[in-house]
Amino acid sequence: MPTILIADDEKNIRATLARSLRLEGYATLEAADGAEALERLETGAVDLLLLDLQMPVLDGLGLLEQLAERRIGVPTVVLTAHGTIDRAVRAVRLGAFDFIEKPPATERILLAVENALRVGRLEEENRRLAEVAGLGSQLLGVSPAMRTLARTISRVAPTGAAVLIHGENGTGKELVARAIHAASPRRARPLVIVNCAAIPETLFESELFGHARGAFTGATEARRGKFQQADGGTLFLDEIGEVPLPLQPKLLRALESGETERVGGRGPERFDARVVAATNRDLEAEIRAGRFREDLYYRLLVVPIRVPPLVERSEDVALLARHFLEQACRQNRIRPKRLTDEAIAALGRHAWPGNVRELRNAMGRVAILVPGDTVHEQHLEFLHEGARARPAGDAATTSRIDPARAPGPAAPTGAFDLAAEVGHFERDLVLGVLERTRWRMSRAAEQLGLERSHLYKKLKALGIERPPED
DSSP states (O other), X not given: OOEEEEEOSXXXXXXXXXXXXXXXXXXXXXXXXXXXXXXXXXXXXXXXXXXXXXXXXXXXXXXXXXXXXXXXXXXXXXXXXXXOHHHHHHHHHTTOSEEEESSOXXXXXXXXXXXXXXHHHHHHHHHHXXXXXXXXXXXXXXXXXXXXXXHHHHHHXXXXXXXXXXXXXXXXXXXXXXXXXXXXXXXXXOEEEEEGGGSOGGGHHHHHHEEOTTSSTTOOSOEEOHHHHTTTSEEEEETGGGSOGGGHHHHHHHHHHSEEOXXXXXXXXXXXXXXXXXXXXXXXXXXXXXXXXXXXXXXXXXXXXXXXOGGGOGGGHHHHHHHHHHHHHHHTTOOOOEEOHHHHHHHHHSOOTTHHHHHHHHHHHHHHHOOSSEEOGGGGGGGGTTXXXXXXXXXXXXXXXXXXXXXXXXXXXXXXXXXXHHHHHHHHHHHHHHHHTTTOHHHHHHHHTOOHHHHHHHXXXXXXXXXXXX
């Protein structure tokens, strides 16, 4: 049931409007001036505002300016007296949805309310879908490193050159790829994202290039591959270092020729897709180790882009923290919260080994768990729980785990479920290896002494899911 706030200094008008709206199934709140209305709106529990322009303390235009400044988005229908239409037009320019002359006719009010609520729901749904898709998190930052990154994107986006994005986990490599696509001539065509680390080795060829009906057991119908799906647009190959070595020649051939062939297909198919790849690996080291083809590397490395870790852009921490906190409060319909200067300073001192993703998740936790409207330094103590120093080298160089030397769980006292205890320990052990290898599936499988395909089965059996990329 939508809640409508009626802000008007005339008590009789508030009562009449409230009665009419309640008869239509709406919940109502009332405010006698702009300051009282602002206080109610800050709770985040209002779906629509009916606003009189002539009010004491803070008038309607002043309230709209405050809402814009505080970034409180609520559909607004303005009530205006005869002769103040120019002020109503100013209100619309400040974001009001519609305006109605006093005395308002009930039918006109109800129609305006219905239309404003419908548009508000559509805008909220669009915003939610954009954030789910990753579009709600912009490449925010004022640091020199981010200004350099923005300049590089602006130069490379209008071209058709292949791009190789390198950066640590959580730095926002996918956002860079999205920004390149959005600023390119291909922006009206699809951006197809492929997480190479999430595809079982046996399905790689079918996923990338497609398959014909009956090409293998279970192929009950023909399927287009990712290259074909991205035709005319951009193909983003995330975690390119995870592409199995036997498949790399076919990938190189596709990039060189502009043609792919489906598994079980009868001939090549042309495609026109710009390829953007990303990795958190040192691919030159992978080449020396024989795990990545040098010719494929240089085919991808037309324009290299490095995404800086958060530790190199400390000037952006406060901006990002406020942005993510506001976003989390809005998504969870929580009253907006404010970070104190001491809290901002504490965030600036943290090393952020998980980069922007860690900061975003921290602000989501703060939005939900911190009571009140103000976030103090003590509310951020969880950042130091189990904090680990940033590794000096590549964590993936750790040798394979020796089960005999791996730390085990403390033996439970009394009766217990042995299978459950073993399962818990196995899950913790696998998760530890995945985090240490930064979810590089080939390396994790090697350290665990498993085939890569077996590792995927193990993750499914243990209920382990890869965290989303930024």
